[in-house]
Amino acid sequence: MSERRANENAEERRKPRLAVFKFASCDGCQLSLLDAEDELLAVAGQVEIAYFVEARRQMLEGPYDVTLVEGSITTPEEAERIQEVRRQSRFLVTIGACATAGGIQALRNWRDVDEFVRLVYATPAYIDTLETSTPISDHVTVDFELRGCPINKAQLLDLITALLIGRQPRVPTHSVCLECKRRGTVCVMVAQGIPCLGPVTQAGCGAICPAYNRGCYGCYGPMEAPNAEVLGRRFQDLGASSGEIVRLFRGFTGYAEAFRVTSDQFEEVRR
């Protein structure tokens, strides 16, 4: 570290500037930073937290070295604002299922929003909204993503550390199944016949759901090259209806391509 520093010029030695921006979301992923109770003050010592509205009144203008983006794009205003955030950011990281896959609010993407309004809401109103909820990467270039609903705070801290010292962040790309094996959890699908998205879902949470005696519901989205259709057929063999299978794939990351295609297939079958 000290050798590195000696080689850096004065400008590079200034603290990296961190920004946190929110789009359509529950705030839970940015809360993960405040939930890093043991590390928060240390992080604040190493980076300049320049823009983090949930935590501080001070709001400094860009450019930012590292920008964390939470939430999906659901309004015309957000679609414009993300462009400006991108322009101000050297390294843009999307955090969580909303930012990386559109989030649970992407369930609107399967409905005709006008019909939806007529069905549910009687009176016209004052609100602008887009027909879809889409991930940030549909709008701007994303440099790195952290999956999860919510993200894993250990992964967030690793990411910040990695960027500070200039190494690659470590994020697994294998499935949740490996995490179950490592944790010593008996497979809920094999032993109890509970439908579980673990075989096609990216690891990162620590395989919490099977350890709590339920099937994975896909917070981290599809792993690399998942075979989701085959898993869906396995659910059928276990007695799940097409409707149940569609709903399971259409969860917090349901709009991610592999899950979207699979839920659409099973919906066709139902028709």
Place this chain on the structure above:
Amino acid sequence: MTRATETVKQIKVDYLARVEGEGALDIVVEDGRITHLELRIFEPPRFFEAFLRGRGFQDAPDITARICGICPVAYQMSSAHALEKALGVTTTPAIRALRRLLYCAEWIESHALHVYLLHAPDFLGYESAIAMAAEPELRPVVERGLRMKKIGNELLALIGGREIHPVSPCVGGFYRAPRRRELLKLKEDLEWGLEAALETVAWTASLPFPDFTADYEFVALSHPDEYPMNEGRVVSSRGLEIPMEAFEEHFVEEHVAHSNALHARRVDGGSYQVGPLARVNLNREKLSPKAQEAMERSGIPFPNNNPFVSIVARSLELVHAFEEALWLIEGYEEPVPSRVPVSPRAGEGCHITEAPRGMLYHRYRLDDEGLIQEARIIPPTSQNLKRMEDDLWAFVPTVLELPLEDATWRCEQLIRNYDPCISCATHFLKMRVRRGE
């Protein structure tokens, strides 16, 4: 209070900090009179009530948790109870106790976050807790708050699987109940937390409170035997006492043009306040013994009509939550089974629980397959929004002599009294769709 120059003042906050979600404030004062006042909510709508339609009943606790990353347990509790009523299911005393323990954990993490990281900096003139922690004499205070918050989160993660969006709570109980020995491991930390919470009360009671009171109607649950969390009747400081099932007959939500959130009010007109100050004012004799002692020692009288005192009410609830968590762990018997069997059937049910920020109402109607046909959610922040605006109308004239920057900050602090969770409030019933991009 006329001035020769500067007859128009504008208090404008484009993006309210240290609240959960996106809101703005715009107040115009001309010749000492407010001519425009808007607490504007620009948090985008996410239409939870709409897309819950057609989902299975067991999806509701998982999905509604995503309305709010700070109080997911509240959503899981209100939805699970409402759906159990719709399905005609009764849980066991052991499940009931574990739910209270889980709620204690959420109150601890949420209240410690708000007291130390979001609200206290206003009283002491710091822009954030990060700036507070840079002062050597305040750093231990911030560290105390962070450790309390961490203990709440550890208890929450143990019971729920993780601190944000826990996976274990469900309709019928829990997918997995913790073992007694797992809970006992947290006992020492909770004992430390109880002492830290008592210090928190003494500390927050010593903060400088702006001299401001209003004629509030406080509304909270009330229960004959315990401090309200998951059960009780709806009571108010003006004598209302109704069962939860009558909530929609007495309270309505309406849409106002400048807000993406609905504003709730009493059917007969007025705004009201929910949350820790309302709960303490209405249920102070049900607080745990140590919380009652701390209330006495604090020198702050309750019931109290100064909204800035909510930080003390929140601190008292921290004491209560730590003390009750210790009792519940002492007396813990693992629920067997961890969840009672639930079969789908048609039905309707509503329920209110006390989220950290106040009453959270859920109502569901199910078809005979157990699919949700209709969902209604009224979060605490939409109940408080109208009251926040009413507070501002009364408060702004008292700060007009201050420099604009200070007056603006005071108004923000007033809003933060309510610990507003704007993501929650924006759940929305009406919208205009803009096609294409």
